[in-house]
Amino acid sequence: MMELAAEFPAASYGQWRDLVDAVLRKSGADFDSLITRTPDGIDVQPLYTDAPASFPCLAPVKQGWDIRQRHSVPDPIAVLNDLEGGVTSLWLSVPADSLKTVLADVHLDLTPIVLDGSPEVAVAMLRLWGRIAPESVRGTLALRPTGDALDLITRVSRTFPGLRTVVVDALPFHDAGGSDAEELGASLAL
Secondary structure, three states: OOOOOOOOOOOOOHHHHHHHHHHHHHHOOOOHHHOEEEEOEEEEEEOOOOOOOOOOOOOOOOOEEEEEEEEEEOOOOHHHHHOOOOEEEEOOOHHHHHHHOOOOOOOOOOOEEEEEOOOOHHHHHHHHHHHHHHHHOOOOEOOOOOOHHHHHHHHHHOOOOEEEEEOOOOHHHEEEEEEEHHHHHHHHHH
């Protein structure tokens, strides 16, 4: 992961807030004008940091940027070009039988791979990951926790500790006109 602006000293939330207040005063606005209220009445602050006071329900997250490129065409040259150009992880939406060719020259112990949730593709990817140390595997299978996938999710979770197996996607609820709270509630209910 890249650490952008790592050479600059970190600014505190208070320092940031003071600078923002100074700029807003010049335009006749105040800090509250930056707060967005959702249709459900939830206030969304203009900045959340890893400081506990900023977002007390979550533990601080210390990780850098991930530059992920999606590939829906099984093109190993395009994949390698992207990785050489600065991409740090791959999002693959390709047929299961093309994974071995697409990833032939990719260092799977260094490159997180995210899949689109097909159990068939997940099994093919697991065969490739089986050639490296389990603790080096990083990425996401994006399986839905239903039916036959449940057994696969359980087995994979035990074998590959750095691999996410399930993704909850709220986009269908958003596209159906759900509010922020409705999207969150529907996602949690899955």
